[in-house]
Amino acid sequence: MLDIKFIKEKTGLVKKAVKDRNMTVDIDEILAIDEERRSLLGNAEALKQKRNTASTEISRLKKDGEDAGTLIAEMRSTSQKIKELDDKLGDIDKKLHQKLLFVPNILHKTTPIGKSEKDNVEIKKWGETPKFSFTPKPHWEIAKHLDILDFERASKIAGSHFCLYKGLGARLERALINFMLDIHTKKHGYKEVSTPFIANRLSMTGTGQLPKMEEDMYRCEIDDFFLIPTAEVPVTNIHRDEILKENDLPICYTAYSPCFRRESGSYGKDTRGLNRVHQFDKVEMVKFVKPENSYQELESLLGNAETILRQLELPYRVIVLNTLDISFAAAKCYDIEIWGAGQSKYLEVSSCSNFEDFQARRANIRFRRKQTEKIEFVHTLNGSGVALARTVVALLENNQREDGSVSIPKALHPYMDGMEVIE
């Protein structure tokens, strides 16, 4: 969420961000509502001041045994007026807040302006894409042969685009989770947390999934709960409505969670096998930082995600999302895509974003400066470190051998009881 004051002062900037993102948000309407709000507020407050003064006077009169009847009668109607104004004000506040929830974040100056998905800028490539002396297979064929993934039975249990991991498939999943968490906690200084996988409406609004993306989430209607689409939601909301100490920043958390996404409207292309499923595991990194450090922290966050892929020996590229592709809460975002040799294409396994104070303002996450004792919003960042399903895709496809077995990268050996090959 943006500050209404900021929108008022930097209207041009806000409108530009809306335009660059190719969105339609009526900023002028918001400013008009705010104008009306402030005028009502002024009236209401003047009356309240009158009432407060009278109250003190009534109290004094009564104590002195004098008659306060006239004043009380007068205040009766004043209070009535105040109530009417407050009701109006309440409505308008709600309306304004609702509108503000749909205003996207300002973009960082290094976020490229784009006209389509093609305008994302590749900034880095790492690793050699594997060469084969045979035709490499897609992971669903490899997995079927090894009997480690079972999509048919998963669909019996839940529906299409779910996956049942079996035997060494399940084992590999668990190994990856442990491996990633270990690296982030032991090498990168993150604190591990394990959160609820369900979040309420307030939490979902805090990180920006609501109100725009309600259709994309699984919802438990009776309780108005949502299955989390990413651990970003519960982890960022750990500190909702809190004032943090400057000395405690940056706060860095890492968490494993399953992620649930309805993926409505994304059928057809690129959805085979594990490419796009309704439930996948992910290890997430979340940071709460001081504003002046957030872009530096974004780089280190990206580096932390890259470390995982390097250790897993998975070739990848890093792209900067352009203004059309970036999520509406983010100011800048890097995507990491790994190479899937069996399908000859890149697969997104991580998004590393700086939200600046956008989420912090929505979720009311602040910190107190030690010197000045001033309270400010923190900056929040998060990044996948990394998403598991597509990592499994790449591991299977890139490390496949002609006989249908798959070699396991060295870094995972200790997590697989020393096993070097899945066969």
Added chain:
RNA sequence: GGAGGGAUGGCUGAGUGGCUGAAAGCGGCGGUCUUGAAAACCGUUUUCCGGCAACGGAACGUGGGUUCAAAUCCUACUCCCUCCGCCA
């Protein structure tokens, strides 16, 4: 599911109709002392909104209500704790 208790500032916790935005303690910040630190002592310290400012307004879990006036009374809801039951 049943029975009780509770929700107040960064934290603990007093406060049952006007003198309470709120005692006290802790913590934070500034200072005295000290070579420096600790201790001790002194001062200071809720947040948000409107306003250039002076200043004004609001907030004691949330929403309604009573009243000239509500942290305080009524009401519904949410969450937390204890005990009992059930259960992974």
